[in-house]
Amino acid sequence: MKTIRIGILGLGVVGGGVIEIINRHREKMKSHAGVDLEVVRAADLTTERFAQLGLSPQQCTTDAFEVVNDPNVDIVVELIGGVGVARDLVLAAINAGKPVVTANKALLATYGEEIFNAADAKGVDIRFEASVGGGIPVLEPLTHALTGNEITRVMGIVNGTTNYMLTRMTDDGLSFDEVLKEAQDLGYAEADPTADVDGLDAAAKIAILASLAFNSRVTLDDVYAEGIRKLSATDIEYAEEIGYTVKLLGIANKLADGIDVRVHPTMIPCNHQLASVNGVYNAVYLTGDFVGDVMFFGEGAGAGAAASAVVGDLVEAARAYQSGNKVIGCTCTDNLPIRPLDTLRTRYCVRLIIEDKSGVIAQLGAVFANYGVSLKSLKQRGAAGAGQVEFIFMTHETLEADMQKVLADIAQIDAVHEVASVLRVENLD
Amino acid sequence: MKTIRIGILGLGVVGGGVIEIINRHREKMKSHAGVDLEVVRAADLTTERFAQLGLSPQQCTTDAFEVVNDPNVDIVVELIGGVGVARDLVLAAINAGKPVVTANKALLATYGEEIFNAADAKGVDIRFEASVGGGIPVLEPLTHALTGNEITRVMGIVNGTTNYMLTRMTDDGLSFDEVLKEAQDLGYAEADPTADVDGLDAAAKIAILASLAFNSRVTLDDVYAEGIRKLSATDIEYAEEIGYTVKLLGIANKLADGIDVRVHPTMIPCNHQLASVNGVYNAVYLTGDFVGDVMFFGEGAGAGAAASAVVGDLVEAARAYQSGNKVIGCTCTDNLPIRPLDTLRTRYCVRLIIEDKSGVIAQLGAVFANYGVSLKSLKQRGAAGAGQVEFIFMTHETLEADMQKVLADIAQIDAVHEVASVLRVENLD
Numbered sequence: 001m002k003t004i005r006i007g008i009l010g011l012g013v014v015g016g017g018v019i020e021i022i023n024r025h026r027e028k029m030k031s032h033a034g035v036d037l038e039v040v041r042a043a044d045l046t047t048e049r050f051a052q053l054g055l056s057p058q059q060c061t062t063d064a065f066e067v068v069n070d071p072n073v074d075i076v077v078e079l080i081g082g083v084g085v086a087r088d089l090v091l092a093a094i095n096a097g098k099p100v101v102t103a104n105k106a107l108l109a110t111y112g113e114e115i116f117n118a119a120d121a122k123g124v125d126i127r128f129e130a131s132v133g134g135g136i137p138v139l140e141p142l143t144h145a146l147t148g149n150e151i152t153r154v155m156g157i158v159n160g161t162t163n164y165m166l167t168r169m170t171d172d173g174l175s176f177d178e179v180l181k182e183a184q185d186l187g188y189a190e191a192d193p194t195a196d197v198d199g200l201d202a203a204a205k206i207a208i209l210a211s212l213a214f215n216s217r218v219t220l221d222d223v224y225a226e227g228i229r230k231l232s233a234t235d236i237e238y239a240e241e242i243g244y245t246v247k248l249l250g251i252a253n254k255l256a257d258g259i260d261v262r263v264h265p266t267m268i269p270c271n272h273q274l275a276s277v278n279g280v281y282n283a284v285y286l287t288g289d290f291v292g293d294v295m296f297f298g299e300g301a302g303a304g305a306a307a308s309a310v311v312g313d314l315v316e317a318a319r320a321y322q323s324g325n326k327v328i329g330c331t332c333t334d335n336l337p338i339r340p341l342d343t344l345r346t347r348y349c350v351r352l353i354i355e356d357k358s359g360v361i362a363q364l365g366a367v368f369a370n371y372g373v374s375l376k377s378l379k380q381r382g383a384a385g386a387g388q389v390e391f392i393f394m395t396h397e398t399l400e401a402d403m404q405k406v407l408a409d410i411a412q413i414d415a416v417h418e419v420a421s422v423l424r425v426e427n428l429d
Numbered sequence: 430m431k432t433i434r435i436g437i438l439g440l441g442v443v444g445g446g447v448i449e450i451i452n453r454h455r456e457k458m459k460s461h462a463g464v465d466l467e468v469v470r471a472a473d474l475t476t477e478r479f480a481q482l483g484l485s486p487q488q489c490t491t492d493a494f495e496v497v498n499d500p501n502v503d504i505v506v507e508l509i510g511g512v513g514v515a516r517d518l519v520l521a522a523i524n525a526g527k528p529v530v531t532a533n534k535a536l537l538a539t540y541g542e543e544i545f546n547a548a549d550a551k552g553v554d555i556r557f558e559a560s561v562g563g564g565i566p567v568l569e570p571l572t573h574a575l576t577g578n579e580i581t582r583v584m585g586i587v588n589g590t591t592n593y594m595l596t597r598m599t600d601d602g603l604s605f606d607e608v609l610k611e612a613q614d615l616g617y618a619e620a621d622p623t624a625d626v627d628g629l630d631a632a633a634k635i636a637i638l639a640s641l642a643f644n645s646r647v648t649l650d651d652v653y654a655e656g657i658r659k660l661s662a663t664d665i666e667y668a669e670e671i672g673y674t675v676k677l678l679g680i681a682n683k684l685a686d687g688i689d690v691r692v693h694p695t696m697i698p699c700n701h702q703l704a705s706v707n708g709v710y711n712a713v714y715l716t717g718d719f720v721g722d723v724m725f726f727g728e729g730a731g732a733g734a735a736a737s738a739v740v741g742d743l744v745e746a747a748r749a750y751q752s753g754n755k756v757i758g759c760t761c762t763d764n765l766p767i768r769p770l771d772t773l774r775t776r777y778c779v780r781l782i783i784e785d786k787s788g789v790i791a792q793l794g795a796v797f798a799n800y801g802v803s804l805k806s807l808k809q810r811g812a813a814g815a816g817q818v819e820f821i822f823m824t825h826e827t828l829e830a831d832m833q834k835v836l837a838d839i840a841q842i843d844a845v846h847e848v849a850s851v852l853r854v855e856n857l858d
Contacts, residue, residue, distance in 0.1 A: 017719065020719075024579075024718075028644075029577065032572075032576060129574060135719070135720035135721065136720075136723055137566075137570035141566035144741060144744070145569045145570075146566060146741060148450045148451075148454060148739075148741055148743075149737055150453075215457075271705075276700070276702060277702070288737065290734065290736055290737040291564035291727065291728065291737035292733060293727060295725075298720065299721040304719040304720065305720050307719055308575065310577075312573060312575060314577075315573070316574075324752065333461075
């Protein structure tokens with residue numbers, strides 16, 4: 001059995017985890033999977049990591065290109081992240097004909113077309129299971145076991161930080177600011193939490209999922225992303241009262257006229273399988289024409305989980321490399337249009353803070369009627385402040401464009417103090 | 430692209446589904462997966478199926494061996510089921526050097542060693558995703574994406590019929606007999622429901638899962654199987670009161686001294702991910718040393734779901750066949766012992782019907798104390814009949830052998846009218 005020589009770029013916690021797995025399970029992978037993996041080179045700017053991970057000085061460098069270009073490296077693992085040097089390194093590895101394993105969701109959601117086209121032209125294998133859902137096997141089943149299906153929907157709780165925050169807000173009634181601080185203290189959220197709380201991390205992941213599921217390139221820019229900053233414990237509490245849970249969902253639907261793809265806080269029925277995915281766990285829920293509904297659940301973050309996915313990819317890349325198995329490309333040959341958000345049809349739950357005076361309901365009702373938006377329910381909740389009350393409207397399915405006009409007009413009504421929240425509602429059936 | 434020629438043995442609903450998928454998605458699979466699948470031969474004893482499925486008389490036969498031995502057939506799909514002729518056919522295909530795709534859980538859980546050894550000796554690919562969990566991709570991720578892990582636990586709700594029945598008993602308080610009749614009327618349960626309700630179907634599936642997860646052969650005979658016949662709505666109702674749900678779980682643990690493998694009705698915490706798997710849905714829950722907990726959820730039954738899994742296997746088998754990719758065998762090289770049920774350590778919930786007279790609690794307490802079984806709680810529920818009451822004991826973790834002695838002694842106490850139920854309790858942490 002020929003040893004497959006691995007070069008790792010980036011020795012953070014995931015890179016360290018990959019080395020640990022190979023150290024612990026190398027013999028097992030030889031006997032079970034028929035491949036012998038060895039980390040022969042590694043690059044990192046933090047040179048103390050080399051000795052910490054048991055690497056010899058000869059194996060290590062601060063110049064990642066040296067690893068990519070080393071003729072003794074068969075497969076390159078890119079764990080640097082970001083869309084700068086990581087892009088150059090991945091392209092360099094592809095040009096050198098070396099299979100690449102990466103966890104870099106931002107890179108693939110931004111420069112996927114360039115990277116996959118380059119890989120396809122060279123017949124080079126590129127694998128990225130760790131880029132979505134941490135250790136959960138989802139991209140491999142989507143492109144292999146489920147390949148007999150037309151996938152029409154992919155949805156996911158794909159950001160562990162925000163799911164942890166929403167779970168705490170739901171279970172303990174905490175505010176966004178309180179749970180953000182807690183998540184930062186626990187190391188779940190970054191000092192700059194933008195990528196997580198504004199939905200950008202989830203947007204990159206749903207872009208990757210949609211690209212694979214629908215065989216049509218979806219980039220980060222294509223995804224409407226709305227995060228959880230404006231969400232309050234009140235919204236979550238009200239959702240619960242009527243049998244819903246609030247989750248930050250990435251949603252992608254393949255419709256007759258194109259792809260609907262978005263990330264936003266979403267009210268989903270409490271009895272749906274995704275509703276019980278709590279804490280830092282992630283889950284991806286798919287619908288195919290033959291398989292029906294399938295869900296993949298697990299740890300979406302953490303060094304061990306991500307390293308597990310990277311090593312799974314390494315084993316497959318190594319097996320294909322040593323057998324000369326033809327690679328399934330990710331070139332996305334169906335070029336489906338992206339539907340503008342305006343064309344979305346869904347239900348909305350709107351919470352308003354209103355001055356408690358007569359005639360307001362009539363004014364509001366006129367606005368909804370004016371744009372043909374039909375109401376399913378209207379509820380008044382106790383005093384929101386001196387002389388103020390809270391109104392919660394739930395609409396029937398309606399057009400996003402119409403809903404936005406309704407909201408703009410409502411904001412102009414004198415008695416409306418605040419449009420406190422607007423949540424999209426998915427029935428998921 | 431060379432066309433890969435498929436021969437199907439057995440044209441029931443799953444076989445029909447496979448033909449439908451290939452008819453609908455053949456071009457898609459060519460462009461996405463790089464393989465061209467064509468059903469060239471088929472065998473069934475019900476000759477009317479041939480025309481129903483659009484097959485020409487020349488393609489069809491009632492002699493399945495004719496299909497296996499046809500030099501124009503590259504890959505054989507076995508969908509006859511059972512452990513009789515199916516075994517001969519699968520071995521004949523292997524001997525002819527032809528890859529086999531099968532959904533036959535009973536065959537693999539009974540003659541797995543013979544079949545996988547034969548396949549390994551011939552270097553022949555054998556795939557069986559549809560044998561566990563219907564359309565849910567679980568065997569492929571277990572043996573591929575998760576291969577960097579030592580798997581220490583596999584649990585599953587792997588029988589849709591009993592899960593449907595338990596869900597109805599839980600939601601609507603129906604009796605076992607009522608839901609069995611309903612399940613039979615709906616076509617979810619067979620006229621002879623033994624394989625489902627006595628846990629034998631689930632036992633075959635957990636045997637296959639454990640064999641793959643632990644790389645050690647587990648056969649149907651190794652699995653302690655207890656079904657749901659004795660379960661009452663009262664047991665489920667009481668479990669709910671204290672925060673538990675009752676599920677028929679297949680459970681396999683890899684412990685220091687061997688494999689613990691069993692199927693029985695199990696009380697699990699309501700907030701566990703498996704607790705919300707309801708109706709005919711299935712789920713498999715795994716724990717690995719790096720990936721942590723992972724769950725796969727989906728439709729465990731139904732022609733479309735199973736056909737989806739068969740076609741996923743066909744695509745992989747075809748890719749390996751045309752590229753000469755070395756097959757990962759299923760020979761299970763670790764020969765771990767199976768732990769006897771007596772050595773199990775778990776918690777128990779016991780419901781007794783007792784004559785309402787003084788001194789009974791002291792007698793019961795003495796029996797528990799005699800075998801060192803420690804009680805977590807004791808609860809008396811209203812009158813169970815004239816002069817009778819219901820006692821429910823929950824134990825701390827204890828040895829199965831001790832618990833069986835306790836139960837035998839309790840049954841001898843005059844005042845004990847009936848040991849109404851004994852449920853094992855898993856905390857799953």
